[in-house]
Amino acid sequence: MELQFGEAKIKYASYPDGKCINFGKHRCMVRWDKKMREEQKSLSKSEKCKGRNLKCESFIGSSIFTPEFDEQYLLPPVESEILSLAIAEGDNVLIVGPAGAGKSSLVLQLASIFNWGVERFSCSDETTSSKIMGQWVVTGDHMDWVDGHITHAMRNGLILLEDEADFMRPELRGEVHSVMEQGGSVTLTGVHPKTNKIFRENLKKHPQFRWISTANTIGYGDDLFIFHGTQYLNAASRDRYEIIINMGYRPTSEEIEIVVHKTGVERSIATQMVRVANDCRDSIKDGMIFQFSLRRLLSWGKYHQKFPSEVACKLSVLNFTNETDRHTVKSLMRTHMNIETD
Numbered sequence: 284m285e286l287q288f289g290e291a292k293i294k295y296a297s298y299p300d301g302k303c304i305n306f307g308k309h310r311c312m313v314r315w316d317k318k319m320r321e322e323q324k325s326l327s328k329s330e331k332c333k334g335r336n337l338k339c340e341s342f343i344g345s346s347i348f349t350p351e352f353d354e355q356y357l358l359p360p361v362e363s364e365i366l367s368l369a370i371a372e373g374d375n376v377l378i379v380g381p382a383g384a385g386k387s388s389l390v391l392q393l394a395s396i397f398n399w400g401v402e403r404f405s406c407s408d409e410t411t412s413s414k415i416m417g418q419w420v421v422t423g424d425h426m427d428w429v430d431g432h433i434t435h436a437m438r439n440g441l442i443l444l445e446d447e448a449d450f451m452r453p454e455l456r457g458e459v460h461s462v463m464e465q466g467g468s469v470t471l472t473g474v475h476p477k478t479n480k481i482f483r484e485n486l487k488k489h490p491q492f493r494w495i496s497t498a499n500t501i502g503y504g505d506d507l508f509i510f511h512g513t514q515y516l517n518a519a520s521r522d523r524y525e526i527i528i529n530m531g532y533r534p535t536s537e538e539i540e541i542v543v544h545k546t547g548v549e550r551s552i553a554t555q556m557v558r559v560a561n562d563c564r565d566s567i568k569d570g571m572i573f574q575f576s577l578r579r580l581l582s583w584g585k586y587h588q589k590f591p592s593e594v595a596c597k598l599s600v601l602n603f604t605n606e607t608d609r610h611t612v613k614s615l616m617r618t619h620m621n622i623e624t625d
C-alpha cells in the first residue's frame with residue numbers, strides 16, 4: 284500500500300527508486316527531495332491530496348508543532364500501515380500495549396514523516412476540564428478564551444496525542460464525547476463574573492484534527508495489577524474509537540536492530556540483551572511483574588557502553604525489579620550473558 288501525505292509519501296514495500304532511509308528491511312519510509320517539494324508547493328490543494336489508493340485530505344505542512352524526526356527510528360511495518368491509513372481516513376485510534384512498547388513514538392514519528400503537528404498531553408486523575416478543553420479568563424469587561432490541549436488541536440488541525448488515556452477520570456471523558464464524533468464541535472460558554480455578560484464560541488474541528496490515544500490497558504481493568512492508577516473506560520468512550528491497535532514489543536530481529544542503532548552496542552551483545560528481555564517477558568505468565576520494555580533495553584545498551592557490564596545491568600535493569608523478580612532476572616543474566624551480580 285502506498286499513502287501520500289502532502290510532501291510525504293509512504294510505501295509499504297521495498298522502494299527501489301525513492302530516497303529510502305536504509306535502516307533494516309522494514310525501513311520503507313520515503314521523503315520527497317527538495318525539487319519534489321518545490322513542485323508540490325505549486326500544486327493546488329486537491330492535487331496535493333491525491334493519493335494512489337486513498338484520497339488524503341489531511342496534509343497541512345510542517346509547523347512548529349511537528350515532532351522531531353528520529354533518524355534511528357525503525358517503523359513497525361504493520362502498525363505503521365494501519366495507523367497511516369486511519370490518519371488518512373480521519374479516524375480516532377486507541378493504541379494499547381505494555382510500557383515502553385513504542386506506542387507514543389509511533390504516532391510522533393509518523394506525524395514527523397507526514398509533517399503534521401502534534402499536540403501531546405498525558406492524562407492523570409488530576410486532568411481537569413480546563414486543562415484539556417481550556418477556560419475563559421477575565422480581562423477587564425471582557426473574557427478571553429484560553430485553549431486547552433484538545434481545543435488547541437481542534438483549532439489548529441493537529442494530531443491530538445492523548446497519552447495514558449486510561450488514567451483519565453471516566454466522567455471527564457464524557458465531556459469530550461462530542462468532539463470525538465464525526466464533524467464534532469464544542470460550544471464554549473462563559474459568564475463574566477461582574478457584568479454577567481455571556482461569552483460564547485462554537486468551535487468546530489479543523490479538517491486536519493485527529494485524535495489518537497495511547498494506553499497500557501483497554502480500560503477493562505488491569506488483570507496483572509502492574510499498571511496502577513488506570514481507570515475503567517466507559518463503554519461509550521471506548522466505542523468512539525474507530526479502531527484499537529494492539530502493540531506488543533517488537534519482534535526479536537527488529538528489537539536487536541533498534542538497540543544496535545540507538546545505543547551502538549555490538550550486535551552480539553544486543554542479541555543477548557534481547558534474549559534476556561524476551562525471557563523476562565515470557566516469565567510474566569509465571570508471575571513476574573517486571574516489564575522489560577524497549578526503554579529498559581535502550582537504557583541498558585547505553586549504560587553498557589559506559590560502565591562495566593555488571594554495573595550497567597544493575598542500573599538499567601535489576602534496580603527496577605522487586606526481590607522476587609530480581610532473582611529470576613539475575614539468573615537470566617548469568618545464563619545468557621555470563622554476568623554475575625551480587
Ligand SMILES: Nc1ncnc2c1ncn2[C@@H]1O[C@H](COP(=O)(O)OP(=O)(O)OP(=O)(O)O)[C@@H](O)[C@H]1O
Nearest residue numbers: 355356357381382383384385386387388541577578
Ligand atoms: N520502532 C522503534 N525504533 C526505534 N526506537 C523506538 C521504536 N519504538 C520505540 N522506540 C523507543 O523506545 C522508547 C519507548 O517508546 P515509547 O515511549 O513510544 O513507548 P510507549 O509504548 O509509549 O510507552 P509507555 O506506555 O510507557 O508510554 C522511546 O525511547 C522510543 O524512542
Ligand SMILES: [Mg+2]
Nearest residue numbers: 386387446497
Ligand atoms: Mg507512551
